[in-house]
Amino acid sequence: MSALPDPPPPGLRERKKIKLRRAVRTEALRLFEMQGYESTTVEQIAEAAETSTTTFYRYFPTKEDVVLGSDASAMFEPVMATRPSDEPLSATIRAALSAVVAAAEADREQTLARMRLIANVPALEARYAGQERRSVDLMARLLAGRTGRPADDYQVELVAFVLVAVLFTATRRWAADPDANPLATLTDQALTTIEPLLTALEPPRRR
Known part of the structure; x- marks a missing residue:
């Protein structure tokens, strides 16, 4: 391949x-x-x-978009689009998340400053929660495209929610104590935990 x-x-x-x-x-x-x-x-x-x-x-x-708009998150879809179509879904997701995480860690100070503002400004925190919902919709669409399932498939929606939770929760934990664990370590641990869910979405010929 x-x-x-x-x-x-x-x-x-x-x-x-x-x-x-x-x-x-x-x-x-x-x-x-x-x-x-x-x-x-x-x-x-x-x-x-x-x-x-x-x-x-x-x-x-x-003004809120200066804080909430993330160049790193915008990388997820383009990276997925460059991956081989017959690649295991878990490898595709890992590659896309790795690119997002690498960009966030490379821009560490700005990323942490943004996350501090989101945690302390109610208007930003509310908008950030809305971003999570939109991210789930995007993730479901991307998973559907890679697996051949409809975007409103129950398993697709469940895995989309889990993947978004992985990224948002790991980012929040990293921002709260950036010296405890690198963001890459937190996301890698989470992906390893949920890998069976990704495998279950694969078409039978790829399992």
């Missing part, structure tokens, strides 16, 4: 967008820590990032 080639690196225009998005988020998190989330305005963030409020809203529809 041969792996598919890695996707091409982003072009110059896309790299500029990524750089600006990161600059805006960096300045936002700095201001939130310095003067508080509620006291910081979009105008202050845009000025600190040397951009306009129009550009800010192009990248982040609301």
Whole structure:
């Protein structure tokens, strides 16, 4: 079984967008820590990032999205799309989660700052809970695509909930005590525990 080639690196225009998005988020998190989330305005963030409020809203529809929008989480679906179609589901999920975790740990300070804000700002915590529900829907769709089952299949929905719980719970535990265990260790332990559930979703020919 041969792996598919890695996707091409982003072009110059896309790299500029990524750089600006990161600059805006960096300045936002700095201001939130310095003067508080509620006291910081979009105008202050845009000025600190040397951009306009129009550009800010192009990248982040609301102030909350500066904290909640995760570049790491957005990697999950593209990574799954590059995996061989006949690869065991557990290996596919492990590869996708590993990419997400590696990105989060590489951007450790921003990730931890975001998680601290989510834990301490009620509006962000409420929106984060909503993200979990949307993540379950996305995961169910991705699992359906890999297994040939419908997205509303009972087992697919159950496993989708479990996988999202793995990522969100591991991230919360890591953020609460980042020196206790690496995020990669926490997610790996959880995936090993639930691997039989992933195997059960496989088409019979792949088990």
